[in-house]
Amino acid sequence: MVRCLIIACILAVTGSSQSLFAQKNPTTTAGNLHFRDLSKNAGLLTTPPTSDKKQYLVETMGGGVALFDCDNDGKLDILVTGDSTIERYKVGGDPMVYLYHQDRDLHFTDLTKSAGLTTRGWGMGVAVADYDNDGLPDIYVTGYGHNALYHNLGGCKFEDATERAHVVGGGFSVGAAWADYDRDGHLDLFVSRYVHSDIHNLPSPGSRSFNYKGLPIEVPGAEGLGARGLLPADPWKTSSGAFRRRSCISTSRGRSSRR
Secondary structure (H helix, E strand, C coil): CHHHHHHHHHHHHHCCCHHHHCCCCCCCCHHHCCCCCCHHHHCCCCCCCCCCCCCCHHHHCCCCEEEECCCCCCCCEEEEECCCCHHHHCCCCEECEEEEEEEECCEEEECCCCCCCCCEECEEEEEEECCCCCCCCEEEEEEECCCEEEEEEECCEEEECHHHHCCCCCCEEEEEEEECCCCCCCCEEEEEECECCCCCCCCCCCCHHHCECCECCCCCCCCCHHHCCECCCEEEEEECCEEEECCCEEEECCEEEEC
């Protein structure tokens, strides 16, 4: 919910969502900026579940947010990743994102369910782009355990295209980015992942993997090779809405090479 409060404050300063990117010559200096909490009046009331204790890595990761116009009505809408808890994740998790549609200036309505954004898990990051070139912004959500791709049907309605597009991912996915790296007219997807952390086999107090400089915090890789190191990233190449995973993408002398 803190992420929503921050967004609301930013919108309050600029005066409207549309002016976020329109102020070329701002009249207010940095020393005169003032923020106030508009969350309640703006309709940003959804509070995802979260854990008060931050002892495991999945609990400590901050989430992502996107400002985009989901229905092309000229007003920016807000997409916020959803937290969960270890206990709730083990029984299915919670909505990975929440969508707030701006129905009038600085007032939003939670359209998460009606928009079809119903995949549950533990959300981490979001990336918005029109991956199929139909003029509508689509959503990719990263999360712990699995990711989700939502195809925009128009009018802030989405369908889950994850399985069809083969981009469910896995592991501990955090960030994502869209880019046409080979300039073929089709957006490609790059997903970064974090360390190995098994939510179903977490370290217990007193173990080496549960002691970070004297603090009771998970330390992946402290015991055994199986939990060591960073997870590799997931690059996907797309063509007409279908993605193919690439194990490595690099460039040499301005040309792309794939392995």
